[in-house]
Amino acid sequence: MLKERVLTxxxxxxxxxxxxxxxxxxxxxxxxxxxxxxLFEYMRCLGLEKSPLFVVCAVMSAxxxxxxxxxxxxxxxxCSICCFLLLSAAMVIKFDRIRFEHVTASFLGxxxxxxxxxxxxxxxxKSLYYVIFVLIAAWGSDTCAYFAGxxxxxxxxxxxxxxxxxxxxxxxxxxxxxxxxxxFALIFREKLSLLPxxxxxxxxxxxxxxxxxxxxxxFASAIKRTFGIKxxxxxxxxxxxxxxxxxxxxxxxxxIYFAFEVLEKLH
Numbered sequence: 001m002l003k004e005r006v007l008t009x010x011x012x013x014x015x016x017x018x019x020x021x022x023x024x025x026x027x028x029x030x031x032x033x034x035x036x037x038x039l040f041e042y043m044r045c046l047g048l049e050k051s052p053l054f055v056v057c058a059v060m061s062a063x064x065x066x067x068x069x070x071x072x073x074x075x076x077x078x079c080s081i082c083c084f085l086l087l088s089a090a091m092v093i094k095f096d097r098i099r100f101e102h103v104t105a106s107f108l109g110x111x112x113x114x115x116x117x118x119x120x121x122x123x124x125x126k127s128l129y130y131v132i133f134v135l136i137a138a139w140g141s142d143t144c145a146y147f148a149g150x151x152x153x154x155x156x157x158x159x160x161x162x163x164x165x166x167x168x169x170x171x172x173x174x175x176x177x178x179x180x181x182x183x184f185a186l187i188f189r190e191k192l193s194l195l196p197x198x199x200x201x202x203x204x205x206x207x208x209x210x211x212x213x214x215x216x217x218x219f220a221s222a223i224k225r226t227f228g229i230k231x232x233x234x235x236x237x238x239x240x241x242x243x244x245x246x247x248x249x250x251x252x253x254x255x256i257y258f259a260f261e262v263l264e265k266l267h
Contacts, residue, residue: 013139016135020124020128020131020132021128023124023125023128025069027121027124028065028069028121031065031117031118031120031121032061032062032065032114032117034117034242034246035061035065035113035114035117035118036058036061036114037233037235037241037242038113038117038232038241038242038243038246039054039057039058039061039109039110039113039114040054040058041232041233041241041242041243042109042112042113042223042232042243043057043106043109044232045223045224045226045227045229045232046102046105046106046109046227048102048105048106051098051102051106052090052094052098053087053090053098053102053103053106054106056083056086056087056090056106057083057087057106057109057110057114060079060082060083060086060110060114061110061113061114063079063082064076064079064080064114064115064118065114065118065121067079068118068121068122069121072122073118073119073122076115076118076119079115080110080111080115083107083110084107087103087106087107088103090103091103112250113243113250116250116251116253116254117246117250117253119253119254119257120134120249120253120257122257123253123256123257123260126257126260126261127191127260129184129188129191129192130256130257130260132184133181133184133202133205133206133209133256134209134249134252134253134256135249136177136180136181136184136206137177137181137206137209137210137212137213137252137255137256138209138210138213138216138246138248138249138252139248139249140176140177140180140181141173141174141176141177141210141213141214141248142173142213142217142248143173143176144172144173144175144176144177144180145165145169145170145172145173145176145214146169146173147172148168148169148171148172148173148175148176149164149165149166149168149169149172150169151172152166152168152169152172153166153167153168153169154166154168155167155168157169157170158218158221160225161218161221161222161225162217162218162221165214165218170214173210173214174207174210174211177206177207177210178203178206178207178210180206181202181203181205181206182199182202182203184202185198185199185202185203186199194264194267195260195263195264195267196263196266196267201263205255205256205259205260205263208255208259209252209255209256209259210252212251212252212255213248213249213251213252214248215251216247216248216249216250216251216252217247217248219247219251220232220243220244220247231244232244
């Protein structure tokens with residue numbers, strides 16, 4: 001398992017960094033594809049992957065990425081309202097097959113995955129260096145937590161949702177992510193000049209985002225436990241499906257996006 005995880009990371013991380021470096025349309029297309037795959041995995045948990053509700057959410061996902069890429073984050077709100085209205089209309093038209101709980105779960109999936117990942121694209125447009133902190137808070141924290149948990153873990157953090165998580169691993173993950181963020185900020189300090197007290201800013205934001213990332217991981221686990229599945233899919237050897245790989249990143253992204261936006265205005 002560890003060998004597969006490492007191999008997947010060795011291949012996948014450089015590709016991700018290369019796409020992030022170039023940004024633009026190719027990056028947005030790849031993140032959009034990841035969001036649709038993640039949305040499909042989520043809808044499959046609900047048994048709705050063949051439902052018109054999935055089609056509605058997928059089409060609105062494309063609209064959300066396109067409109068936000070062209071006009072800005074305000075259109076995420078517009079797309080969310082449109083998605084809600086279309087899903088509601090589907091329930092009215094197909095009430096014999098589509099229930100209220102199907103609509104609410106589908107709308108949650110739309111906001112949970114495509115809308116937040118659209119913010120990830122917008123964060124890249126703000127700065128390549130900002131988006132790196134999402135990876136540090138999500139994947140850097142997860143890696144540090146894994147090794148800290150193996151070395152020192154004794155007290156289980158969430159025995160029902162994630163039996164292998166420990167408080168020692170949690171602390172090690174946060175600390176490791178903050179250290180990585182500080183090192184990155186020291187190397188590229190001039191690229192973070194829009195932030196007040198860059199080292200302190202990225203330390204605090206990374207710590208909060210890392211906690212959010214753990215919450216995202218546990219939330220995804222709660223969904224899987226609810227529907228009795230172990231992994232969302234098998235796309236990534238050793239990691240599972242798309243959602244198994246990006247669950248923490250989804251919660252980290254809005255924290256870092258809005259935190260840096262506020263900090264820039266305070267500077």
